[in-house]
Amino acid sequence: MITGMALAPRKIGAVTAAVAFAMVLTAPHTTATPDHRTGVRKIEYSLGDRAFQVPGFHTEPGGPVADLELTAVVHAPRTLIGKRPVVLLAHGYWKPCQSDQWVWPCPQADAFPSYRGYDYLGQELARQGFVVVSVSVNGVNAGEMGQSADIARAALMSRHLELLRDLNDGKGPLAERLKAFRNHLDLTNVGTLGHSRGGRGAVYQASDRHAAELPAGVRIRAVLPLAPADYYAPDPEAPENLDYRITKIPFAVMTGSCDGAVNGGSYVDNAKGRNLAPIHAVTPKHANHNYFNTEWSYDNDSRCPDTGLTPEQQRAVATTYIPAFFRQYLLGQHNPIVSGGWPGVDVVTHQPIG
Template identity: 75%
Template sequence: MATMPKIGKAAVVVAAALVLTTPATATSSPARHDVTRVEYSLGDRAFQVPGFHREPGGPVADLELTAVVHAPRRLVGKRPLVLLAHGYWQPCQDGTWTWPCPRGDAFPSYRGYDYLGEELARQGFVVVSVSANGVNGGEMGQPADMARAKLMSKHLEMWRDLNDGKGPLAGELRGFRGHVDLTNVGTLGHSRGGRGAVWQASDNHAADLPAGVRIRAVLPLAPADYYAPDPEAPENLDYRITEIPFAVLTGSCDGAVNGGSYVDNAKGRNRFPIHDVTAVNANHDFFNTAWTYDDDSTCPDRALTPQQQRSVATTYIPAFFQQYLNNRRSPVVDRGRPGIDVVTHQPIG
């Protein structure tokens, strides 16, 4: 997509489509909705995070403000918002690890969760999946986690302003005005996006959220492990969540991560439930349809197919957000089901 000026000087580029779904019966719970899909972009150089550079010691990196939205076609009242963030993948389709892409061929990692966004929207959520190619084209480590968190918060800030009829999204997405509850937000990050989502929602950084925005539940999906030299190292505080419920969902055949560090970092201190979730025989990349051709399974003889793995995601993840954003309890969240093993750590005290 063509580069555009920074926020406040550019119109939003929007593409919209209707995703047709089959309505469920009236007795189903939760209610099912037809779904609309909208994309927006303020350009590839629309945002910067002070302290995040193209490379250590280099210039501050330019980041895009681009996302795809799935939502109920007919919005009534205020809906919870679920924000999705992808992880570390090549920013450009030609394999170039830079940003913006010299050929304008940005890799659509943020579209790899359309199947999940559609299912969440069918269940009544407004779902925003954000592009983080600019982060992937910059420096790594904790600076990248901080930048992902700031990028996610910037999108939430724009949606808060949109809800009030203000900001860069207000003109083209005015149909959402007054229909999104920014005090009832869930976040999900995949791989290093999960690390960024935990950074954003950690006790240490809760005060950095935009005014009027409240995250109520977090699900790091196959999150990349963070570095801390020992369990008492101060680095753990940047990834410790004790004040809101969260679930860590990882595949048993994931050759890249194990996710256990986030549970160990918080359990015994948590004031809300923590769910340690294992998708049996799932790998790392099949949760993202744009990455599906890369099979990294450590047990290929019994690995799930991409469709089976996505079925795990659309079973557990909507139930998790229903439980903590809509107060619809589900046994699968706390206890799992065949193919989804769950260990729940109850709150202390």
């Protein structure tokens, strides 16, 4: 079974102990850029490249606990009125350093900006009223692989949600620099999206088994694994399946028909017939794996390169379906394409049982 793109051989590790969080506080670095043409503001924040650790997640099996960054770019409506739902984005497995070194932090301070590869999507979601946070996961990519990396991705995503929750209450390391967001974030109405192995982390975080591990006051209402890497489970009730089974939250798995890295089917198979909320298998025809991220689009991984979509066409699919999905499940605004698709995008929907 294909389990996602890898640019270099890596060893597999696993974490079975409960996850605790550790963070080294540093002064947050932020930059802000309003875009008056679109009505969207863009803000970046970073607490440093060694700001977070997940006990049990190592740089390599038997190695030291890995240092992880707390870095993100935020797209939000330029004018915030009331509390806005939050959409958290997490990229997948790609080189952490532009110099092709698989270490973290990067010795040459040349971190690869995978988290900026969804700026086009963040801008569109923000234009439609969401506060969108795309997080950097380079430190995880430089560490162990396997389920331990999924646990670390989920923990990193939850830590960002915890930071945003505290920010909304006027507390924590982001409160002073991002004070304009205070009282404008609804952390009880969160959507998550993970691309590639980020999809595995997002599903692990939102699964029925791990719902109680979310930060207090945070509620995930919808999940979209985007071309998610598959996991291996030998039978339907294997522990791995339970770790990635979502039955109580709507989710959509979007995987292109020409994806040369993953097939994404295991998540729907794991939940269908058990689901208490709608689940959607979304297949953009002729889409590949990498074009969803603008920083990865130089690598055409398509199974059908002669008939595939252009990067612009593929991102147009993303900015059509993904906002409609989150508007339906976070804002209650039904859109028929979420369950039915449109020409060029097939959707198979499994309605709630019972």
